[in-house]
Amino acid sequence: MTRKFLMILAFCAVMAPVGSARALCVLCSCSASTPGLAFGPYDPTSNSPRDSNATVSINCTGVAALLGTIDIALSPGGSNSIPNRRLIQGADRLTYNIYSDSNYTTLWGDGSGGTTGVSLPFNGLLTYAATVTAYGRIPAHQYVRAGAYTDTVTITVTY
Template identity: 35%
Template sequence: MLLKQCKQTGFYVIILFFYNFYSCSAYAACTGLGCSCSVGTQAVAFGSYVTTSPTPKTANGNVAVTCSALVIYSVSYVIRLAKGNSATYTPRFMNSLGVHLNYNLYTTAAFTSIWGDATGGTVSVSDSYTSIGLSTTRNYTVFGRVPALQPVGPGTYTDSVLVSVTY
């Protein structure tokens, strides 16, 4: 939406997370009768972005990992995020009709550790626990940030980031 009085451009940017999971990694495990894990996501939706604002735009999403088994089980896993549209993690970008809006996803609200695949200066998130025959869901906040003052036009800027859980 164009705000003529202020000469600011505002638009919605949304990141959609798609998910997948892989099993049998040498670095992670799920032990126990019928042990399995699944992953779900909540998108990081930045909402309106004003190109003339000196403040970065932030928003949070969520990755939820649910593991279960028939009896006592132990699980350890690693959560990795892919690059999305971008060829690198620094920066990721959202796309609207060929126009790029830079952003990134982080593991903390300090925006210091880029959540990726633990290569190229990024980090992954690991967890492990033991449970007794119950389904256990652990939630991990995804902290998103769009740098300020990017000269882009109005549009719907999106990216799809693959979330993988290796257990």
């Protein structure tokens, strides 16, 4: 079963199935939540990228018949391209991305365009809770107007 959760990420924003077996779950319900990525003020003259992270919480209830995985995918957001995610303010665009690792090397997406998802082991219990960290980065030296930039990314939980 696949459930989608819409997230509106405030100012500089905020997971694709991986190859293991999905959990077979009877009468399950899962939800995802996050406060979103908030980068704070961006300085285009800085030589360093602007980084932020957010915790994504997954909560499921139900009866598991088989152990397996819960897979978490992220949509491309408004840019329609995960490798080219953009935060938007009117006509202005600010490039950013979301990674599943603290080294900012693995793009967190839906499995397309060289991206990967996050896969969590399902414990087979009546309740399941897990958290995973999303790492966001805005590259340095993007000269844009001041203001609040946003993007909307959808989290898809597959089990």
